[in-house]
Structure formats: structure tokens, C-alpha cells
Amino acid sequence: MAAPNAPPPFSASTVEMVCRALGEAVRGHQIANLIAVLKVSEDASEARNTKWKRLFNAVAAAQNRQRDGRPLLRLVGEVMQPVRFESPDEFEAHRVAVSERLLLSGYRVREDGKVARVPRATTLSEAQQRADALRAELARRDVHSDVLHFCRAELVQQNYFHAVLEACKSVAEKLRDLSGAQGDGASLVDAACSLSSGPIVAFNALATEWERSEQTGLATLLKGVFGTFRNPTAHAPKVLWATSRRDALDMLTLASMLHRRLDAATVRKR
Template structure:
């Protein structure tokens, strides 16, 4: 009987949870953990979640089982590993449990991987994700936003899909500039000042400079809505409608398009 493996969607979700910019493992932690369990690190300079995803895919494809990935999660969630940053443990655990929702696994409060009843709402979650994607495709939403229309991100409501799309904006800013900052500091360093690293127009007139400044403020506002310290509370309290999600994901799409065209 063949051993269990994770689907490609599950691997991406696990990697995204563990490699989250603000709540996940650091780059050095990822390198140490991969080395400690002798997992090949095929793209060590990639974005954290991409680096993890590629490592997981390489190992699972080669071994045809998920044992090394399970061990990576066990090691990553050891409470002792989070002594210096205890505030990130619960958000990381919540992100990882959402990624594992359809795998019959969860990380408990002690950091242990335990078996749980598999989520029963997979057809409903998949239907919601498909409907969201179809609506956004009709709107012509950017491909970098469409990838967040996944069942595990809309199983409870649409908040997490929008949150992950918002994080992808920061990832794109870092990729295009080589910066490592996050949030408002990242926007200031990338888009603000008299000679910004990224310009969405020629910056030749007062109107163009105002557009650049407004675009920077738009991204800051988007980050502030989802990525400030109160976001953990918002995840619990904000029951987001499909209509709100579609509007906010369309906004994320606009930002992605302008960043793609920025010089």
C-alpha cells in the first residue's frame, strides 16, 4: 500500500504558513532545519515560502512519502524554538493548522502533530473557492491574486484569502527591489522619496508625483487594514462576505498590475 503524500496545494499551503513573512520562520531557521533533517535546499535564495515549497516538492517526489515534511513541521513547531519570539507561535500554529485542515492533521498547543477528523466541508470549501475564482476571472483579476482562491483559505470565510493576497504585494515589492523590510517601512523604501526605487510613472510633473505618493499610501492603507498587530484579532472577528473579498482582491490585483509595470 502506497504511503500518504501531500497534494501540491497542501504543500504550497504548508510552505506559505511556515514561511510567512511576519509570522513564520526566518531564513536562517529554514536553512538550519532543512540541513538538520538532511533535506535538499534547491533554491536557497528564493522567497522563504518558495524556498520551502521547492524543498518539500523535491523531497516528496524523490521519496514518494511525506515523512520528511512531517518531521520538518515537528521540528519547526517545537515550543523551545520560539522562546525568543513567543508571540509568533500561536499565529504560526493557526496558519499551519489551516494549511493542514484537509489532511487530517493538526498542531496542538504543545507543538505536536496530532491526527484529527478531516474537515468535512471540503466540497463546500472547494465550491466557494471555485465560485470566487470564476467571479475574479470575469473581472480580469491578476494571476498573482487568483492563486489565493483555494479551498483551505476560504473554508471558514474569505478573510484569509485576502490576507494572503495582501502579503503577496509585499513579496512582490521585495522581489522587485531586493529590500527586506515589511509593512510601511517597505513601502517608504520602495516607493517614496524624490528618487524611489520603483516608479509607476515618469515623475516629471506634480500630478505624476502626486500619483506616486497616492499609490504608496494606497498600499500602506491596504497593509494597515490586514497586517498590523491587531490582525490576529481581526481574523477571528471579521466575517468577510464574498462581495467584500472580491472588491478587496480586485484592489490587490490593481496594485499588482501597477507594480508589474513600475520602472
């Protein structure tokens, strides 16, 4: 019997779409334990089915028994625990994929992996747009997790202006942490990365003219990012500094590259 305030059973097509997405997020040996969470028993023949089909059959059986939609939401919450995934980027890609399918029924997967109610999307295109389309594209580009972390709230709100600002802040903060240098913008880069300062943060061995040139080039790129994107957005009115979706994607991808180079850099004696 359905519990009070429980959601009604989901349609077979919705259960199938969600289970297909969940099947991509789990491994075969995990299916039996996930089905056990729903208190459904499997026939031996079920083991020959695909992952999504086994999940689908289990949810359908549990929904028929309970006469409500809780089994599907329980399964989503179980699969989408962030600890199950090897990286934040992997989790994010699956979170978006599952949310796209749930939005038509008025649910989405939050950033902590839990299922939340949201206004019901009326069309698939609307659902895809509302399912953090920008973040899905960033995940497809394999953007550094630090960029996604600093931009999380802004990207969910489709706020490109602040997403660009936070991405720049994240690069500067990592550079400060690595080098121990203070300041901001060009002065921070000079103190941490310029050849005349040591440098404290070295992007390579600095043994050849080419390597020293690369060091200078990356330092110049950091200055350009801070000067072009961070300084104007920090001081200009939002209406005067319109950041398009295309520019935001390019900037966040560039910030990702800088994060990776900083991760691989050598910190020399301060």
C-alpha cells in the first residue's frame, strides 16, 4: 500500500529512461546489492539480462508491490552516492544524465547525490536545458574538478558572469597556496612565476631556452586571464560585462588547463 505523501508510481517509460542512465553508472557485480535495497528477489535467469533491465524489473516489481514511486527514488539515491564514483567529474556526468530523465517527473539529483523535488519540466528540451547543461558540457570537456568546485552554485543558476569570476579566483588561490606569495593579478604572478623571482613555481625544469620561454609564456597567460576576465568582472557592473555561454565555456576550459599545469608544477625553495 502506498504511504501518505508518497509519489505516485512512475511510468514504465520514465523508469526505463532512468534505469538506463543508472546502468551506465554502476558495474555488473553491484546490481544484486542495489536490487536487494528494494527488497526484491531475482530469478536466476535475471542475471543474464543487461544492467539497466535488471534494475528496471526490480523497480517495476517494487512499485507494483508498494503502489507508489518510492522504489525508483530510493534506487537513484543509492546509486548516486558520490562515494561510489572515482572522481568528481565522473559523478557530475552521471548526475546530469540521471537528472535530465527525472526532471520530466519533477525531480533532480542534487550535488550531494540526494534526490530533490523541483518544478516539473514540460518538454525534454526544457529538461535538458535545466539539467545543468553548462556543467554537462564542462564534464564532457573533462574540466578540472577544482573549476567545477568553485563554480558550483553559479553554474547551476546559469550565471556566467560570476562563474568566470570564481574560476579566476580559484586559479589565483591555488597559485597563492603553492607559492606562499601574496597579492593578486600580475603582482602575484610575478612573485610566484617570473624568472626573476626564482621562480617559486616552476612549470618545467628551466634547463633550456625553450623551457624558460614556456615558463614566461604561462606566466603571461596567467596575467592575461586575471587582467582580461577577473579585473573587469570584479569592478564593472554586471550589465556592462556580459559574458556569453560560449565565452564562459572557453574561459572555464582555460582555467582548467591552468589548474592542471599548477598541479604538475614544481614548488622550489621559497
